[in-house]
Amino acid sequence: MMMVCLPQSSKRCAVIGGSGFLGRHLVEKLLDRGYSVSVFDIRQSYELPGVTFLQGDLCDKQALLSALKDISLVFHCASPPPASDDRLLFERVNIQGTQTIIQACIDAGVQKLVLTSSASVVFEGTDIKNGKEDLPYAKKPIDYYTQTKIEQEKLVLEACDKQKGFLTVAIRPHGIFGPRDPQLVPTLVDAARQGKMKFIIGDGTNLVDFTYVENVVHGHILAAEHLRADSPICGKPYHITNDEPIRFWDFMSEILVGLGYAAPRLHLPYRLVYGLALLLWLLTCILRPFVSFKPTFTPMRVALAGTYHYYSCEGAKEHLGYKPVVSLKKGIERTVESYPHLRHGA
Ligand SMILES: NC(=O)c1ccc[n+]([C@@H]2O[C@H](COP(=O)([O-])OP(=O)(O)OC[C@H]3O[C@@H](n4cnc5c(N)ncnc54)[C@H](O)[C@@H]3O)[C@@H](O)[C@H]2O)c1
Numbered sequence: 167m168m169m170v171c172l173p174q175s176s177k178r179c180a181v182i183g184g185s186g187f188l189g190r191h192l193v194e195k196l197l198d199r200g201y202s203v204s205v206f207d208i209r210q211s212y213e214l215p216g217v218t219f220l221q222g223d224l225c226d227k228q229a230l231l232s233a234l235k236d237i238s239l240v241f242h243c244a245s246p247p248p249a250s251d252d253r254l255l256f257e258r259v260n261i262q263g264t265q266t267i268i269q270a271c272i273d274a275g276v277q278k279l280v281l282t283s284s285a286s287v288v289f290e291g292t293d294i295k296n297g298k299e300d301l302p303y304a305k306k307p308i309d310y311y312t313q314t315k316i317e318q319e320k321l322v323l324e325a326c327d328k329q330k331g332f333l334t335v336a337i338r339p340h341g342i343f344g345p346r347d348p349q350l351v352p353t354l355v356d357a358a359r360q361g362k363m364k365f366i367i368g369d370g371t372n373l374v375d376f377t378y379v380e381n382v383v384h385g386h387i388l389a390a391e392h393l394r395a396d397s398p399i400c401g402k403p404y405h406i407t408n409d410e411p412i413r414f415w416d417f418m419s420e421i422l423v424g425l426g427y428a429a430p431r432l433h434l435p436y437r438l439v440y441g442l443a444l445l446l447w448l449l450t451c452i453l454r455p456f457v458s459f460k461p462t463f464t465p466m467r468v469a470l471a472g473t474y475h476y477y478s479c480e481g482a483k484e485h486l487g488y489k490p491v492v493s494l495k496k497g498i499e500r501t502v503e504s505y506p507h508l509r510h511g512a
């Protein structure tokens with residue numbers, strides 16, 4: 167894989183959200199590539215030689231300032247989980263927290279900030295085929311998570327200032343999967359165990375992107391290493407995908423069958439399921455003060471399961487020299503092998 171060589175001083179970096187799924191894979195690869203890494207996260211989920219952990223809330227500027235001392239490069243991949251559906255939490259962490267990170271980076275003399283955004287910032291629940299980065303932000307974002315990811319990306323890209331020597335770029339991954347993912351495979355298996363994965367929503371031909379975590383990490387590191395004042399990537403977003411769109415339901419079936427569960431077979435009309443999911447979501451909002459109930463089929467999940475949403479990564483190929491390093495087939499194999507505890511009957 168082609169990477170740019172950097173002087174040792176620029177190899178000190180911080181990963182905000184480094185205890186999470188993507189963050190930890192990023193930390194491991196950065197160590198392999200000779201970076202010295204500090205993790206700033208609200209929790210510490212592992213220990214690794216060569217990594218300094220600082221536990222704190224990214225909304226706390228003083229805590230951030232201590233973590234960013236002598237750091238030239240920051241990766242920001244922290245977010246509350248999309249399933250939390252908590253508007254105030256998303257606003258506090260993704261919007262106000264990101265403003266705090268930008269300010270702390272500038273005050274601490276950080277030179278580069280790489281944000282993990284999401285391709286969903288342009289998704290409104292209708293088909294996107296080979297979407298490029300020039301698609302407009304969703305006018306009606308499908309949930310609070312997406313709404314705040316849009317604001318977060320705008321803040322980071324607008325903060326790019328070549329004169330001040332503070333450079334920013336955003337990576338927009340889509341459907342990250344791989345070992346230790348707490349979201350996609352566990353939710354899928356949970357639904358299968360409850361007998362909820364018998365149905366295909368829609369006709370099942372919709373193509374989508376699922377991106378193996380190591381490819382997402384590769385895109386982040388390339389972005390960091392190409393981020394210079396004379397580079398066209400300053401202040402820009404880039405899609406990072408596996409470049410192999412797959413039918414949503416084929417991907418789900420491969421994971422399910424790989425783990426010993428039956429693949430979904432029966433078809434349900436998309437509009438019917440979306441309407442039911444919307445109704446259920448409204449009900450949970452109304453009943454929230456009395457009962458806490460988390461439906462498996464949220465409007466966002468149903469929209470993702472029943473529409474096309476795949477993106478072009480030509481921009482990343484041209485400006486970052488990006489090319490996926492792990493194929494979809496290999497990524498699925500590695501993912502299935504990594505979840506022995508979620509196998510049918512385990
Ligand atoms: N998983 C996906 O499919 C996917 C796709 C596109 C974009 N993303 C983005 O990638 C990033 C990483 O996602 P992930 O799947 O690794 O999630 P994750 O939940 O595994 O990791 C997020 C990390 O952020 C930390 N965090 C949350 N609130 C914090 C706070 N207030 N202060 C400090 N740390 C805090 C969490 O403790 C966690 O370790 C997120 O920005 C997410 O929006 C994820």
Ligand SMILES: CC(C)=CCC[C@@H](C)[C@H]1CC[C@H]2C3=C(CC[C@]12C)[C@@]1(C)CC[C@H](O)[C@@H](C(=O)O)[C@@H]1CC3
Nearest residue numbers: 248284285286339340341342350353354462467471
């Ligand atoms: C239909 C159903 C309940 C399937 C189970 C799997 C889903 C839990 C899973 C399928 C697509 C996933 C996905 C995300 C979360 C988990 C899924 C809905 C994201 C919404 C997570 C946040 C990211 O920013 C989104 C992105 O743009 O990449 C993800 C899109 C895919």
